[in-house]
Amino acid sequence: MAKPKLEYQCSECGALAPKWAGQCTDCGAWNCMSEALAVVSGDTAKSRFTSYTGQAGAQIQSLGSVEPGQESRISVGVHELDRVLGGGLVSGSVVLIGGDPGIGKSTLLLQALASISGELKSLYVTGEESPEQVSLRACRLDAGAQDMRLLAETSVERIIEHARIETPRVMVIDSIQTLHTELLQSAPGSVGQVRESAAQLVRFAKQTGTALFLVGHVTKEGTLAGPRVLEHMVDTVLYFEGDPGGRYRVIRAIKNRFGAVNELGVFAMTDKGLKEVRNPSSIFLSRHDQPVAGSVILVTMEGTRPMLVEVQALVDDSQLSNPRRVTLGLEQNRLAMLLAVQHRHGGVVMSDQDVYVNVVGGVRVTETAADLSVLLAVLSSFRDRTLPNDLVVFGEVGLAGEIRPVPNGQQRLHEAVKLGFRRALVPAANAPKSDIEGLDICAVSRYSEVMDWFSDL
Secondary structure (H helix, E strand, C coil): CCCCCEEEEECCCCCEECCCCCECCCCCCECCEEEEECCCCHHHHHHHHHHHHCCCCCCCCCHHHCCCCCCCEECCCCHHHHHHHCCCEECCCEEEEECCCCCCHHHHHHHHHHHHCCCCCEEEEECCCCHHHHHHHHHHHCCCCCCCEEEECCEHHHHHHHHHHHCCCEEEEECHHHCECCCCCCCCCCHHHHHHHHHHHHHHHHHHCCEEEEEECECCCCCECCCCHHHHHCCEEEEEECCCCCCEEEEEEEEECCCCCCCEEEEEEECCEEEECCCCHHHHCCCCCCCCECEEEEEEEECCEEEEEEEEEEEEECCCCCCCEEEECCCHHHHHHHHHHHHHHHCCCCCCEEEEEEEHHHCCCCCHHHHHHHHHHHHHHHHCCECCCCEEECCEECCCCEEECCCCHHHHHHHHHHCCCCEEEEEHHHCCCCCCCCCEEEEECEHHHHHHHHHCC
């Protein structure tokens, strides 16, 4: 077999060059040329296309004539991970999971494979650790992984060769940055090696129906290392979040072709590995014994799961010419906008006050349903007036002072009732048509109505 021809591609503009150069001649970017396989022609191209698609060519057809395939799910034995995946693994799907070093990626996948190894054939491929190290971790976690198959290898070609003989239903690659393909000459972890290694593994998964997990390293900015195209090649991208020194870990889906995006799974790190947290609201709520100023309970949606979190605010006299606006878990620019709405439509001036807003528990809230709870927490701290302990709040606030509805209002209210809350301040459009037993609902459509409600407390 002839040696494949190599070329070099610019990661900025995509320009191709026959030789490596420090600067791209097309866009002028420096240190952006990486190895890539040259596009072949003739019989070689035809054979490569045939091996990828399984046929010499494809026929154009009407969408209505195509029978939808059956989506068979594989449970990984970890309920929170199944939830984030959309109900389990889909045969032939490729899942990329990234996170900071030591946050628990390998631990979670080892536990998942150990739980299903007795029912399904599984293969754990380690490129970073020796088999003895993996066995030591399994014993420490008491995972019971005696039936799990293990392979220590970094060559993609040899991994695929072993996998074709083993025929696993689920396979884990730990990690994609340690693998290399013999078609390229660059070192493992380079852009070309990561891209081509992932492409071969994705092709293998699609052809054989193997569910594949790829562990990915992250950069110091928190993004996945390697080419951005890696996230486009896979079906699902999961991120592990949380402080590696803390107890709780959050795994979030930012891309999922088979389930909801922004779905959330919560775990607690123990000496026996990661334990599922079935009721995440319990760890994000402090539930003070006595009402305190500046504290509001928000009902937020993470994917398909309603979750209650505590939003805290502290307003204090500023000693600076430009008062501080600090947020943790929320968008800082949105806080500045909400304070302007507070001034214009509520008549509350905070131009000489420092404002600090925090979401308890380290969770990150990105949806606009947090607007109303943030404003109430800030107002409560500024006026030093407490809000009821059994109150939940959600709603989007517009620049014209209107209170806009948010998705899944009924689901949020039912979750609040289950956790013992008895009052709710919600947008008028989210008010239920029939009463919810045990819940007193106040529906508002303008921010001026919120100010009136606050004054009557």
